Amino acid sequence: MDGNGRWAKQQGLLRVIGHENGTKSVREVVEASAEIGIKHLTLYAFSTENWNRPKIEVQTLMKLLVKSLKKEIKTLQDNDIKLNAIGCLDDLPKKAKEELQEVIEKTKNNNRMILTLALSYGSRDELINMVKKISDKVKNNIISTESIDESIINKHLYTQNLPDVDLLIRTSGEQRISNFLLWQIAYAELYFTHILWPDFKKSDLYTALIDYQNRERRFGKTSEQLS
Ligand code: IPE
Numbered sequence: 001m002d003g004n005g006r007w008a009k010q011q012g013l014l015r016v017i018g019h020e021n022g023t024k025s026v027r028e029v030v031e032a033s034a035e036i037g038i039k040h041l042t043l044y045a046f047s048t049e050n051w052n053r054p055k056i057e058v059q060t061l062m063k064l065l066v067k068s069l070k071k072e073i074k075t076l077q078d079n080d081i082k083l084n085a086i087g088c089l090d091d092l093p094k095k096a097k098e099e100l101q102e103v104i105e106k107t108k109n110n111n112r113m114i115l116t117l118a119l120s121y122g123s124r125d126e127l128i129n130m131v132k133k134i135s136d137k138v139k140n141n142i143i144s145t146e147s148i149d150e151s152i153i154n155k156h157l158y159t160q161n162l163p164d165v166d167l168l169i170r171t172s173g174e175q176r177i178s179n180f181l182l183w184q185i186a187y188a189e190l191y192f193t194h195i196l197w198p199d200f201k202k203s204d205l206y207t208a209l210i211d212y213q214n215r216e217r218r219f220g221k222t223s224e225q226l227s
């Protein structure tokens with residue numbers, strides 16, 4: 001979800017107004033995804049690198065997170081959506097962590113869609129953690145080096161309960177991944193749009209999905225093998 005700051009700047013507004021308007025897009029995309037039957041939606045809300053932003057902006061984003069969780073619990077319940085979070089959640093301010101845990105707990109029996117918020121998330125951080133956890137298990141003879149395979153790696157990532165990414169959408173015109181789900185996007189379809197996140201609405205999600213539907217996912221095979 002990129003482009004909140006530029007969206008605000010274009011209108012001579014403060015960045016925080018961009019972030020506030022970005023939360024409206026979050027609601028639209030979450031609702032639209034659930035409505036059309038998407039099972040998993042993962043939103044990159046705050047990266048490990050975002051901690052390096054000016055303190056005031058970080059504080060504002062954390063406050064906005066708490067406010068949105070309080071406000072949107074109803075949207076989640078009404079739409080039968082289960083909240084999940086990935087990232088180094090211990091880095092979050094106490095209030096944000098508590099609110100997050102509360103909404104996760106309250107929505108744990110919902111099952112139409114799993115909404116995952118990536119918070120203080122960095123793919124490299126996740127991979128380092130995975131290596132540490134697996135190394136410990138090898139050291140303690142819980143698993144053998146020979147048995148390490150994709151499935152074992154998957155089980156030691158923050159995304160252990162999530163499938164691989166099918167479609168990755170990045171808004172605002174930037175064409176980079178920025179440390180997001182590097183392992184999990186091995187075969188994802190990438191979609192870049194110039195639309196700034198606060199302008200990204202339901203119809204823009206549908207446009208991205210139609211584009212995705214017209215792609216041929218070969219997973220290394222030939223086109224003939226697929227048909
Ligand atoms: C994305 O918008 C929101 C977060 C990273 C939290 P930006 O804040 O990155 O907006 P730009 O890139 O400055 O336009």
Ligand code: MG
Nearest residue numbers: 002003004005
């Ligand atoms: Mg940005």
